[in-house]
Amino acid sequence: MTEISALRTRPVLPISTVMALTELTARQIRYYETQELIHPARSAGNHRLYSLTDIDALIEIREQLASGFSLADIRALRHPRRRETSDSEARRMLREELMNQGRLNPNDRHTLSQGFGFRS
Amino acid sequence: MTEISALRTRPVLPISTVMALTELTARQIRYYETQELIHPARSAGNHRLYSLTDIDALIEIREQLASGFSLADIRALRHPRRRETSDSEARRMLREELMNQGRLNPNDRHTLSQGFGFRS
DNA sequence: TCGCTGGTGTTAGCTAATCTAACACGTGCT
DNA sequence: AGCACGTGTTAGATTAGCTAACACCAGCGA
Numbered sequence: 001m002t003e004i005s006a007l008r009t010r011p012v013l014p015i016s017t018v019m020a021l022t023e024l025t026a027r028q029i030r031y032y033e034t035q036e037l038i039h040p041a042r043s044a045g046n047h048r049l050y051s052l053t054d055i056d057a058l059i060e061i062r063e064q065l066a067s068g069f070s071l072a073d074i075r076a077l078r079h080p081r082r083r084e085t086s087d088s089e090a091r092r093m094l095r096e097e098l099m100n101q102g103r104l105n106p107n108d109r110h111t112l113s114q115g116f117g118f119r120s
Numbered sequence: 121m122t123e124i125s126a127l128r129t130r131p132v133l134p135i136s137t138v139m140a141l142t143e144l145t146a147r148q149i150r151y152y153e154t155q156e157l158i159h160p161a162r163s164a165g166n167h168r169l170y171s172l173t174d175i176d177a178l179i180e181i182r183e184q185l186a187s188g189f190s191l192a193d194i195r196a197l198r199h200p201r202r203r204e205t206s207d208s209e210a211r212r213m214l215r216e217e218l219m220n221q222g223r224l225n226p227n228d229r230h231t232l233s234q235g236f237g238f239r240s
Numbered sequence: 241t242c243g244c245t246g247g248t249g250t251t252a253g254c255t256a257a258t259c260t261a262a263c264a265c266g267t268g269c270t
Numbered sequence: 271a272g273c274a275c276g277t278g279t280t281a282g283a284t285t286a287g288c289t290a291a292c293a294c295c296a297g298c299g300a
Contacts, residue, residue, distance in 0.1 A: 012140045013133070014286090016163075016257070020132045026258080027277060035276095043136075045285040047258055070275075134257090135287070146287080147248060165256040167287055190246075 011041035011049035018050045022058045029058065035071045037061055037078065131161035131169035138170045142178045149178065155191045157181055157198065 015026050022029070030048075032038055038057055040048040057078075064074050135146050142149070150168075152158055158177055160168040177198075184194050 010140075012137045014136070014258080017132045017134070017137070020130075025277075027279085030259090031276070043285085045258090046260095047285070065276090072275095145248075147250085150288090151247070163256085165287090167256065185247090192246090 008052045011051045011054075013050040013052075013055070015048050015050070018055055018058065021055050022062060024058060024062060032058065032061055032071065035075060037071065037075055128172045131171045131174075133170040133172075133175070135168050135170070138175055138178065141175050142182060144178060144182060152178065152181060152191065155195060157191065157195055 015029060018024070018029055019026060029038075033040065033048075038050075038054050038061075040050045040054060043049055061071075061074055064077075065071070069077075135149060138144070138149055139146060149158075153160065153168075158170075158174050158181075160170045160174060163169055181191075181194055184197075185191070189197075
C-alpha cells in the first residue's frame with residue numbers, strides 16, 4: 001500500500017472533469033471561485049486545475065445552495081472570521097436551521113472522492 | 121454514504137491528468153492504447169477520457185516495463201487467451217520470474233486510485 | 241556486422257477545450 | 271421601481287489534445 005502523494009489535494013483535474021463529477025456548469029464553478037469559495041490552481045497555460053477536495057467542496061456548496069443558503073452564507077460557514085456573534089454560535093445556528101429543514105443528516109456525509117477509493 | 125455512481129470506472133479524466141498521475145508521456149499512453157493495453161473512452165470532441173482503473177493499469181504497465189517485460193508480454197498477461205501452454209501456467213511462470221527479480225512483492229499492490237479514497 | 245523491431249521523441253496542421261470580459265435575464269427584497 | 275444575486279450566453283483569444291508522419295536508438299537475431 002504505497003502512498004503515492006497527497007492525492008486528494010493534488011490539483012490535476014480540469015473544469016470539464018469537475019463539471020461531470022459535480023453536475024455544475026462551468027459558469028457556476030467559476031463564479032463560486034470569484035466568491036472565494038474555492039481556489040483552484042492553474043496550469044502553465046492558465047487553465048484551472050482542481051483537486052478532489054475541491055470537488056467535495058463544490059458538491060457541498062451545491063447542496064447548501066439548494067437548501068436556501070446564499071453564497072455569502074456558505075462562505076461564512078467555510079472560512080470562520082471574527083464577528084460580534086461568535087463563529088461557533090453562528091455555525092450552530094445555521095446548522096440547526098438545516099436540520100430543521102430536514103435537508104441534511106449529520107451522519108450522512110457523502111464525499112465524491114470516497115467513491116474514487118473503492119477497494120476491490 | 122451515498123454511492124454516486126461507478127466512479128472508479130467512469131471515464132472523465134483527460135490525458136493531461138493521466139500524465140501527471142502516472143508520470144508517463146502522452147506518447148507512451150497513446151502507444152499503449154495502440155497495443156491494446158488500455159481502451160479509453162472518447163469525448164464528444166474526440167478527446168480521450170480515462171478512468172481511475174485505467175490509471176492503475178498504466179502504473180502497473182509502467183512497472184512491468186521497468187521489470188523488463190515487453191508490451192506484448194504485458195498484454196498477454198492481461199488478456200488471457202487460449203494457447204498451447206495453459207494461461208494460468210504462463211501467468212505463474214512470469215510471476216515467479218518477477219518475484220525472483222525482487223521487483224514485485226505479491227502483497228504490495230498499490231493502486232493510485234486508492235489514494236483518492238482517503239477518508240477524513 | 242548488418243538490418244530489423246520495439247518503444248519513444250518530435251513536429252506539423254487541425255479541432256476541441258478553456259479563458260476572460262461583457263451583456264442579459266429572472267427572482268427576491270427594499 | 272430599483273438593486274443585488276446567481277446564472278446563461280456570446281465573442282475573441284489562447285491552450286490542450288488529436289492524427290499522421292518521420293526520426294532515433296538500444297537490443298537482438300541472421
